[in-house]
Amino acid sequence: MSATAGAARGALKINDAVKLYEPSGARVLAVDHCSLDIRPGEICMIVGPSGCGKTSLLNAIAGFHGLDGGSIHLDGRMLCGPGHPQADVGPDRIVVFQNGALFPWKTTLENIAFGPIMQRRMTKRTAYETARRMMADAGLSGHEYEYPGEISSGLRRRVEILRALMNDPSVLLLDEPYRALDALTKSVMHEALLETHYRTGTTIFFITHDLEEAIFLGHRVVVMTARPCRPKQVVEIDIPHPRDYGVLTSRRFRELAAEISAVLEEEALKSFTRGEKEGGVQ
Amino acid sequence: MTADIAATPTGAPALGEAGARKLPGFLNNPSVRRACIAIAAALIFWQLGATSHDWLGIGLPVVGHVPSPIAVLKAWHGLIGDPGYWESWYLSFTRVALGFAAATAIGVPFGLLLAMSRYFRGLAFPVFELLRPIPPLAWVPASIIFWPTQEMSIDFVIFLGAFYTIVLNVLGGAREIDPRLVQAARSMGASRWNIFRRLILPGVLPSICVGMEVAVGITWEVVVAAEMISGGGSGGNTASGGGLGFFIWNSYIGGSYPDIIVGMISIGIAGYLSSTLVRATAKRLMPWTRGR
Numbered sequence: 410m411s412a413t414a415g416a417a418r419g420a421l422k423i424n425d426a427v428k429l430y431e432p433s434g435a436r437v438l439a440v441d442h443c444s445l446d447i448r449p450g451e452i453c454m455i456v457g458p459s460g461c462g463k464t465s466l467l468n469a470i471a472g473f474h475g476l477d478g479g480s481i482h483l484d485g486r487m488l489c490g491p492g493h494p495q496a497d498v499g500p501d502r503i504v505v506f507q508n509g510a511l512f513p514w515k516t517t518l519e520n521i522a523f524g525p526i527m528q529r530r531m532t533k534r535t536a537y538e539t540a541r542r543m544m545a546d547a548g549l550s551g552h553e554y555e556y557p558g559e560i561s562s563g564l565r566r567r568v569e570i571l572r573a574l575m576n577d578p579s580v581l582l583l584d585e586p587y588r589a590l591d592a593l594t595k596s597v598m599h600e601a602l603l604e605t606h607y608r609t610g611t612t613i614f615f616i617t618h619d620l621e622e623a624i625f626l627g628h629r630v631v632v633m634t635a636r637p638c639r640p641k642q643v644v645e646i647d648i649p650h651p652r653d654y655g656v657l658t659s660r661r662f663r664e665l666a667a668e669i670s671a672v673l674e675e676e677a678l679k680s681f682t683r684g685e686k687e688g689g690v691q
Numbered sequence: 692m693t694a695d696i697a698a699t700p701t702g703a704p705a706l707g708e709a710g711a712r713k714l715p716g717f718l719n720n721p722s723v724r725r726a727c728i729a730i731a732a733a734l735i736f737w738q739l740g741a742t743s744h745d746w747l748g749i750g751l752p753v754v755g756h757v758p759s760p761i762a763v764l765k766a767w768h769g770l771i772g773d774p775g776y777w778e779s780w781y782l783s784f785t786r787v788a789l790g791f792a793a794a795t796a797i798g799v800p801f802g803l804l805l806a807m808s809r810y811f812r813g814l815a816f817p818v819f820e821l822l823r824p825i826p827p828l829a830w831v832p833a834s835i836i837f838w839p840t841q842e843m844s845i846d847f848v849i850f851l852g853a854f855y856t857i858v859l860n861v862l863g864g865a866r867e868i869d870p871r872l873v874q875a876a877r878s879m880g881a882s883r884w885n886i887f888r889r890l891i892l893p894g895v896l897p898s899i900c901v902g903m904e905v906a907v908g909i910t911w912e913v914v915v916a917a918e919m920i921s922g923g924g925s926g927g928n929t930a931s932g933g934g935l936g937f938f939i940w941n942s943y944i945g946g947s948y949p950d951i952i953v954g955m956i957s958i959g960i961a962g963y964l965s966s967t968l969v970r971a972t973a974k975r976l977m978p979w980t981r982g983r
Binding site for chain 2: 471472473498499500502503504506508510512513514515523524527528556557558572576
């Protein structure tokens, strides 16, 4: 794995992104002239009211759908923009979904080894060896031959993140991956993710509803406006890394939480009074 | 302490330890024990009902007209040595196997094609839906006219019985595959072929297996009726040539009522064996469902 080499990669530049939906004729603006610069090796946390269009932005980066305006560059290379509205999907941007997307019919080891084998970047043998080493590094040895249906949901998330990292992505796109987990499992996930991040230096674009999660993990927290989605405020989290759970009780953490939640509340209220789907903020 | 923990969750006998040791090994399994009790109770009830005229003075309705299990066993005992009876088994099994294999071989690709190509679905699905409600048995006369041999017409009717169920299950299963799995595979650089082979195919497999399990049961329903209607084999004497379905019909015509029941139970056993075989194969094909 290009552990430290990754630090120089993963600069994501979103410029004036616009995304429209036209379900049954009605034009809905999901993303409106959204610009955001994500630094290489950064954990960038995106928070905002439900249904505000954060996932639309993530899907555009991943190449699952196109943009109606603006551009996205990754390390200087245009992913999508004028003349090429939809980015090509590729192993340089791997998404980890909210409910997980491990292949149920493959063991955890086979899941993790999947990418490099598909890309013909590694032989089967090397891929399995690398995957096994990766699981060992993450403390997941002993689960190699279990199927996703046989392990806990927390374990599944960790395996999925390892599967993503196996592709040596420039940026990891996480869409509320820990939403369905209980608080205790979540905190284990957070520490594991940070630990992995310190090891690989991969840029992380992380969508969440959980303010505590956002501050604990992020270098920066971007608060999005209610739909259409656009950065309302970018907050630098000046708590030094490496972090552990002691941070949660620090004074600085509480100040940041108060500051961000005030901004967020305002947007959540806007979206709530407009009767948007879901409404609340955790 | 340890003995308690070991005994209760496995459902080991509540009879006390001495009683438990006397039981043969397989009876220690509670579900086997329950099955044995249920079958025994049914047999006793049947025997009492069938012989009600002797001990009650009046024959009970329905069960009073049925040959008793002892009479059936006697008839069965006589048939065990009859090659014609076993030939019927063989014939029915071959027909089911042929029709079922053809239905799977054609139904699975057809269902996948329906699921994957909108164009093909638009073309083929209306015809499929128009033909589907026609019961296989309604096809028997037409099938006899169309196909050159009687054997082929029976196989075709069986094929129809299994085909629709398999196709519908494949189609439904393919539509239920999580699109995020496909997105994930695409992101990781899987080609179209690999997405088909490593995603769609294993994703549809559980539905294929369910479809096959249901379909194999239908094939037995159909084979029996088809054989009854098509008439016996070339021999025409006793049970020979006709298959289990014809065996029942022939026993009825010949007035040997216990044989009817023997034929019915034989089909029950045959159907049970086939679906067990399909289920076991399915389990081997899908190791990831082992925990469930």
